[in-house]
Amino acid sequence: MNPEEFFREITLRICSSLDIKVVLTRCFEYLELHFPLDEIALDIYDSQLSAIRRIAHVAASGKRVDEIVPLPENVWNWVRNLTEPMTMTASTDLPVAQATAPLVMREGNSDLVVPLSIGKKKIGLLILRAYGDEKYERKHLNLIKIVSEPFALSLSNALAHEELLNYSNTLLDDNTFLQRELSSGLDEEIVGRDSGLRNVMDMVRQVASLNNTVLLVGETGVGKEVIANAIHCSSTRKEAPFIKVNCGAIPDSLIDSELFGYEKGAFTSANKDKRGRFERANTGTIFLDEIGELPLPAQVRLLRVLQNREIERVGGSKSIALDIRVLTATHRNLEQMIREGKFREDLWFRVNMFPIFIPPLRQRREDIPALTRWFVRRKSKELGLRKPPAIVPGALDRLVKYDWPGNVRELQNVIEREIILFEGGPLEFRSLLPGSEELKSHSFHKEPNLPEPVRLDEAMALHIGKVLAFTKGKIHGPGGAAQFLDINPNTLRSRMQKLGIK
Numbered sequence: 001m002n003p004e005e006f007f008r009e010i011t012l013r014i015c016s017s018l019d020i021k022v023v024l025t026r027c028f029e030y031l032e033l034h035f036p037l038d039e040i041a042l043d044i045y046d047s048q049l050s051a052i053r054r055i056a057h058v059a060a061s062g063k064r065v066d067e068i069v070p071l072p073e074n075v076w077n078w079v080r081n082l083t084e085p086m087t088m089t090a091s092t093d094l095p096v097a098q099a100t101a102p103l104v105m106r107e108g109n110s111d112l113v114v115p116l117s118i119g120k121k122k123i124g125l126l127i128l129r130a131y132g133d134e135k136y137e138r139k140h141l142n143l144i145k146i147v148s149e150p151f152a153l154s155l156s157n158a159l160a161h162e163e164l165l166n167y168s169n170t171l172l173d174d175n176t177f178l179q180r181e182l183s184s185g186l187d188e189e190i191v192g193r194d195s196g197l198r199n200v201m202d203m204v205r206q207v208a209s210l211n212n213t214v215l216l217v218g219e220t221g222v223g224k225e226v227i228a229n230a231i232h233c234s235s236t237r238k239e240a241p242f243i244k245v246n247c248g249a250i251p252d253s254l255i256d257s258e259l260f261g262y263e264k265g266a267f268t269s270a271n272k273d274k275r276g277r278f279e280r281a282n283t284g285t286i287f288l289d290e291i292g293e294l295p296l297p298a299q300v301r302l303l304r305v306l307q308n309r310e311i312e313r314v315g316g317s318k319s320i321a322l323d324i325r326v327l328t329a330t331h332r333n334l335e336q337m338i339r340e341g342k343f344r345e346d347l348w349f350r351v352n353m354f355p356i357f358i359p360p361l362r363q364r365r366e367d368i369p370a371l372t373r374w375f376v377r378r379k380s381k382e383l384g385l386r387k388p389p390a391i392v393p394g395a396l397d398r399l400v401k402y403d404w405p406g407n408v409r410e411l412q413n414v415i416e417r418e419i420i421l422f423e424g425g426p427l428e429f430r431s432l433l434p435g436s437e438e439l440k441s442h443s444f445h446k447e448p449n450l451p452e453p454v455r456l457d458e459a460m461a462l463h464i465g466k467v468l469a470f471t472k473g474k475i476h477g478p479g480g481a482a483q484f485l486d487i488n489p490n491t492l493r494s495r496m497q498k499l500g501i502k
């Protein structure tokens with residue numbers, strides 16, 4: 001056998017595929033012509049398990065073998081120190097051959113064991129097996145030795161490839177999970193779609209299938225985000241990403257890199273490329289909430305994106321074309337801001353092509369009863385109550401008459417607090433309407449055994465105690481006392497400490 005031709009042929013077969021099983025099968029077919037050969041295997045050293053892990057195995061008979069062979073410590077060390085190919089049979093008089101023989105079922109077989117390493121790094125073994133005793137000779141050892149290096153490379157590539165595949169599968173999995181998390185809440189119930197929000201929903205239906213920019217205008221808490229979700233979900237982009245950006249929540253200095261991403265080296269801490277929110281929203285929808293909060297320089301750049309549908313990353317030199325639907329929202333009066341020079345008129349023309357006004361709750365009082373029932377049901381479920389509390393006759397009327405400066409969100413909060421304070425009892429909404437005259441007297445009447453007037457500290461301690469009793473001591477997280485009291489959990493803890501609440 002011409003060694004050069006042998007090397008060439010094996011190398012070609014090794015390079016013929018990324019799939020290590022395919023590679024090994026092709027090598028088997030060739031080696032079979034020059035070696036006694038019934039099985040061939042590639043094993044790696046798995047230091048974590050102190051074991052030999054079989055990465056690929058081909059047998060003429062098609063039979064399978066164990067994929068992981070844990071080794072006793074001394075054998076493991078010895079195997080790891082192999083540098084030269086050697087033959088082993090059941091009668092080989094070496095301690096390691098004796099120790100491994102039963103583990104690898106060597107009885108009645110001859111093995112040609114070839115250690116594989118890259119540089120100093122020992123990575124595994126190539127094993128040729130022929131059925132029968134003493135099948136391998138010196139010439140086989142010499143020949144196989146020539147190709148140990150290409151086999152080592154192929155094994156190492158296969159491992160790297162496997163790792164990449166695992167990695168990318170994990171990422172895919174994470175991504176699907178996160179997308180699902182993000183879109184949970186997207187199919188949220190819209191109460192009032194056929195009454196107070198009928199006009200709004202008509203407009204949603206008109207624009208949903210188009211690609212135009214939409215501006216959602218309305219007071220705080222009216223449901224701008226709910227409507228943005230609805231537009232995305234009834235559009236053809238509903239399976240694609242829906243990326244929300246609260247323009248008011250990003251510090252001015254970070255806006256550009258958040259929205260447009262950056263390229264490695266754009267600034268000192270940019271040690272790798274990063275996609276911005278626009279790129280992440282590609283093929284889907286981006287929702288620019290509180291667009292009135294965008295600083296003027298960012299408004300200029302946003303205008304360019306809206307005109308050209310392409311972005312440039314910070315520090316980048318090429319434009320990236322985007323297929324994107326832009327939804328925006330504001331509770332501010334943008335026209336007023338234009339007059340004050342705080343909002344660019346040219347940007348306003350772009351975003352204001354299809355404005356949707358979401359009326360405040362006081363202008364659609366007919367929705368209040370349905371919203372109340374819906375929130376009572378939902379909150380009770382979240383709080384783990386067996387059944388939603390009843391609403392006292394006349395209580396709904398009180399809610400309908402109230403002016404709701406905080407709109408739907410305020411209604412939702414009021415209901416949540418009422419359910420907690422009344423511990424599952426019927427809801428009256430007497431005490432909780434902020435600003436209502438009854439509030440001031442009512443809370444004292446609720447505590448007949450308190451000397452009046454109480455110190456603020458005492459009232460606070462009592463109230464916190466009640467809420468804690470309701471949440472069964474849970475302080476933070478959903479359904480925790482901090483959430484109900486609408487304060488930061490750490491603030492609550494330190495206040496409890498001060499007031500001596502355990």
Ligand SMILES: Nc1ncnc2c1ncn2[C@@H]1O[C@H](COP(=O)(O)OP(=O)(O)OP(=O)(O)O)[C@@H](O)[C@H]1O
Nearest residue numbers: 189190191219220221222223224225226331408409
């Ligand atoms: N029609 C509706 N049906 C059910 N829930 C609603 C409705 N409108 C608003 N909500 C609820 O009220 C809360 C406030 O709504 P949302 O966040 O959409 O308001 P917003 O206008 O974006 O407020 P902000 O200006 O404060 O950002 C949310 O919890 C939302 O789920």
Ligand SMILES: [Mg+2]
Nearest residue numbers: 224225289329
């Ligand atoms: Mg909002």
